[in-house]
Amino acid sequence: MAGKRGCWRGLIHGLLAVTAACGEPLEPGPGTEVSPDRGALVAIYNATGGPDWQRNSNWLTDAPVGEWHGVSVDQDGRVERLVLSTNQLTGGIPAAIGRLPRLRFLGLASNHLGGAVPPALASAVEMDSLFLNDNELTGPIPHALLRLEQLSAFDFSDNEGLCVPANAAFREWGSGLSRLDGPDCAEGDTEVLRLFHRATDGAAWANSNGWLGDALLSDWFGVDTDSIGRVTVLDLPENGLSGTLPESLGDLAALTRLDVTGNDLDGRLPQSLTELAIRDIRYSGTRLCAPQNGVFQRWLGAIGTHEGTGIACPFSAREILTILYETTGGEGWDVDDNWLTDLPLGQWAGVDTDRDGRVIRLSLPFNGLLGTLPPEIGLLSSLHSLDLRGNWGLTGPLPDEFFELGSLESLRLTRVGLGGPLNPAIGHLTSLEELELNSTGLGGPLPPEIGNLAQLEALDLSANDLVGRIPPEIGKLARLEVLEMWYNDFSGSMPAELGNLAELELLDMEASGVTGSIPATLGNLRKLKTLWLNDNELTGPIPAELGGMARVQRIFLHGNKLEGPFPEGLGELPELEEIWLGGNAGLSGPLPLDLAELGALSTFKAGGTD
Incomplete structure (x- = not known):
């Protein structure tokens, strides 16, 4: 009977109990005729994981080999057919098959056999049918198989690279077969040359x-x-x-x-x-x-x-992104799915492309990028949006080539360690609609070239170390809706040109270091909803012209050195909800009676004033 792992236990002639160890043949009993092919079959069994075959009845027993599963013998008891297809064979094709001289039919299809076909198969010179299809075999059919002159059917299709040599000898040999299924070794090259042609x-x-x-x-x-x-x-x-x-x-x-x-x-x-x-x-x-x-x-x-020609190609988008990956520690990124693969760039994590495969958006926020941006990034001429927020390990300065991204509409670099001054070349990015440079360590003065960004709708320069006067050119940003410059070290007064920003809805200059008086021109900002000017060194009276900010909802002027009376005009702002004036010791006088008519007003703070 069959025991564990294909081991066999039984009685010889009903007298002596014998156990055959796994993979070890049971020696035939006295009087049993031993087939000269038995040794080869045992070697085949052991080489292909016989104990784990799906069907292995009688193998390694003292039963005649013709009664072993898949084995057929001729009238002389010699093996003429070996059919072990779909039987979970593993390993390589055993060279021992060549020790079956009368073998005519070999069926090993649909198993898990791998490696090369052994030349020793050619020693089975009477073979007329050979089926090796649907395995994991590789390499060329060996030249020795040309000696199988009786072969008429050969199927080696559906393997892992097994092929018949494409030369004159094998072509002549193959023409004599009634059936030949499987690729020749030049099949792929032939298709490549056709495409080349x-x-x-x-x-x-x-x-x-x-x-x-x-x-x-x-x-x-x-x-x-x-x-x-x-x-x-x-x-x-x-x-x-x-x-x-x-x-x-x-x-x-x-x-x-x-x-x-x-x-x-x-x-x-x-x-x-x-x-x-x-x-x-x-x-x-x-x-x-x-x-x-x-x-x-x-x-x-x-x-x-x-x-060669000595001509250098322009960088492709794939090359540029590969350089970006290599120079910013791509192997350590948090997310780098499909990067450096042959997949379309649009399938790389964080990359969007247009119909023509051009990179239009690169979004890798909070992703562990390190080092500096390579100059080649400036060659992504179709890039519309770049989001690298939260990659504090990225350092500056931005390469000069970066400012050649003429199609860039959105640049988000919050919490990127740029440091140093803002390059005046920022003015070259004239397609920008959104510029976010919050908490980037920028220092030095704000370049007047910022005024060249005529399409800008949102500008955030907050939480940096910018110094000097705010350039009046900022008043050229006619489409600006959001301007945030809080927590900086500016000096001097706010430019009157801020009043030219007719589309502005948010102006935040909290603790930005500005001094001097509040420009009366801010009253021109009729769409403004929130004004943060608190915690600066502003002096002088609150301009009555601020009453022109018809849509304003929140005004924060606390923590300055303002003085004088509360202007009458601020009591006529119908949407005003909050106004903070505390900490301005010089403010004095009675509050306008019309403040009581402001139905939206919910918060009025004036502690520390007179």
């Missing part, structure tokens, strides 16, 4: 003998192959090629030499070539350019013979 206008070549026909690839003009038919040389100088080299060239895994000298080719050398062990590449006399990314340049520099 199409991409380079093959119909107009000076010489295309053999191309696209049924001849072996070695008979196609300009093509050399190895012993199994894979392309090793593509030699087509001055042959009338035009167009571009397709990326699929990198699928010619055995290619060692490429010569397209003197053809009307342009565009980029395929990045996929870096996967190949090319020793000789020539493309002088064309307009082909070499990609500038580090991987390609290192690969190109290691080639023994390189005759």
Whole structure:
């Protein structure tokens, strides 16, 4: 009977109890005729995980081998058929099969056999049917199998790279089989060359003998192959090629030499070539350019013979993002799904592209980026939005090339450690609608070029170390709706030009360091809803003109050095809900009676005034 793990227990001739250890054959009893093929079958069993086969009845017992599962014998008791398909065989194909000289039919389909086909199979010279399909076998069919002159049916399809060599000997051998299922080793290369022919206008070549026909690839003009038919040389100088080299060239895994000298080719050398062990590449006399990314340049520099054009390609978006990843510690990012893969860029985490594959949005907030932004980021000419908030490990300064992002509409760098002064080149980003530089460590004066950002709707420069006067050019930002400059170290008075910001709804300059009087021109801000000017060094009276802020809801003027009476005009603001005046010791006098008419007013604080 069968025991654990395929072990066998039983009686020999009903007398002596015997146990065969797992994988160990039970020696035949006295008088039992031993098949000369028994040893080979035992070796096959042991090499392919026999104890774990789905069906292994009688194997390794003293039963005649013809009664072992899947084994058929001829009239002499020699194995002529071995059928173990769909039986959970593992490991490699055992060379011991070659020790079955009468074997005619071998069925090993639909198992988990891997590795190469052993040449020893050819020793089973009477084999006429061989089924190895649906396994995990790899490599070329060995040349030794040409000796199987009786073979008529051979199926090796659906494996992990198993192929029949594409050479004259195997082509003749295969033509004599009634059934041959499975790829030849040049099948993939043939398709690559067909694509290459199409991409380079093959119909107009000076010489295309053999191309696209049924001849072996070695008979196609300009093509050399190895012993199994894979392309090793593509030699087509001055042959009338035009167009571009397709990326699929990198699928010619055995290619060692490429010569397209003197053809009307342009565009980029395929990045996929870096996967190949090319020793000789020539493309002088064309307009082909070499990609500038580090991987390609290192690969190109290691080639023994390189005759190129000296033309450097513009960086592709994929190259630029790869550089960004490598220079900002991409391997340590919190989220980097699909980065550096061959998937479309739009499937890389945080990257959005348009229909043409151009990068339009890059959103990597709070993601652990480190270091400085590479200058190549300035080449993302279609970038509309960049969000790197919360990556405090990013440091400045921003590269000069960054300010060439002319299509940028939204720039969010809050809590990025830029430091240093704001580059006046910020004025070049004239498409910006949103600029968020809160808590970035910026210092120095605010450059007047900020006034060039005519499309800006929201500007946040809060919680920095900006100093000096606020430039009057800020009044040019006619579309601005939000202006936040709180917690800075500005000096001098607020520019009167702030009153030109007719679309402004929020003005926040709390604790920003400004001095002097409140500009009367703020009364022109008829859409303003919230005004924060508290905790500064503002002096003088509250301008009566602030009564012109017809939509204002909240006014915060506490913590300054304002003086004089409460102006009559502020009592006529119909939407006013809060007003804070405390801490201004110089404010004095009676409150206007019309304050009592403000139905929306819920908070009025004037502690510390007279």
